[in-house]
Amino acid sequence: MxxxxxxxxxxxxxxxxxxxxxxxxxxxxxxxxxxxxxxxxAYALERARRHGIEGICVxxxxxxxxxxxxxxxxxxxxxxxPDLVVLAGFLVVLPEMMVRKYKNRIINIHPSxxxxxxxxxYYGLKVHEGALARGVKVTGATVHFxxxxxxxxxxxxxxxxxxxxxxxxxxxxxRVMEEAEWKILPRAIDLIANGKVHVEGGKAVIRWEETxxxxxxx
Ligand code: GAR
Numbered sequence: 001m002x003x004x005x006x007x008x009x010x011x012x013x014x015x016x017x018x019x020x021x022x023x024x025x026x027x028x029x030x031x032x033x034x035x036x037x038x039x040x041x042a043y044a045l046e047r048a049r050r051h052g053i054e055g056i057c058v059x060x061x062x063x064x065x066x067x068x069x070x071x072x073x074x075x076x077x078x079x080x081x082p083d084l085v086v087l088a089g090f091l092v093v094l095p096e097m098m099v100r101k102y103k104n105r106i107i108n109i110h111p112s113x114x115x116x117x118x119x120x121x122y123y124g125l126k127v128h129e130g131a132l133a134r135g136v137k138v139t140g141a142t143v144h145f146x147x148x149x150x151x152x153x154x155x156x157x158x159x160x161x162x163x164x165x166x167x168x169x170x171x172x173x174x175r176v177m178e179e180a181e182w183k184i185l186p187r188a189i190d191l192i193a194n195g196k197v198h199v200e201g202g203k204a205v206i207r208w209e210e211t212x213x214x215x216x217x218x
Pocket of ligand 1: 008009011013014015089090109110124127
């Protein structure tokens with residue numbers, strides 16, 4: 001059973017999608033062992049509690065420096081003994097120490113088709129504002145492994161979403177969540193939990209189930 005720790009900062013709809021997929025059986029061989037937030041007001045913590053999962057908060061406000069916060073956060077994470085760390089709307093720059101320690105064991109959901117509208121400054125609604133300002137006709141979401149850069153790690157899954165002429169950042173954000181994020185994040189966890197993913201030469205390689213060739217006469 002893959003032990004999953006989910007890091008969150010806000011509403012937690014992606015966390016909800018993961019919990020529902022595990023309960024509904026579309027994600028197998030995985031359990032969410034804890035949900036960790038930097039924000040004590042994150043509704044995601046409440047969602048965790050409702051599912052009987054420990055919700056932990058480590059806020060930077062509790063500490064005198066960024067370094068102290070980083071150490072405390074990593075200590076809590078280590079205490080959960082996760083096999084996989086999922087950043088589900090986690091709006092904190094990860095300490096390098098954490099990225100190194102959990103190399104190829106941290107995934108992030110980003111609400112665009114990377115490499116568009118990603119990197120420093122592109123998070124949450126800002127991503128969709130950028131997409132609309134540029135006038136792209138297709139956007140989407142990406143699940144990627146986390147490396148030392150911002151949104152630069154190996155891409156695992158992507159799902160496109162069509163932009164509508166009358167979209168607002170809010171309407172686009174909602175559709176990207178519904179049509180892309182809530183599908184590919186649980187799918188990524190399922191693939192990893194079932195040993196179907198490895199990283200090779202800086203790229204994520206997926207071993208898809210082979211469809212049996214049709215037998216003559218069938
Ligand atoms: C999601 O749209 C996620 O893709 C985005 O924050 C939102 C969190 O929503 N993450 C980023 O922008 C990371 N760069 P949620 O709390 O309802 O899952």
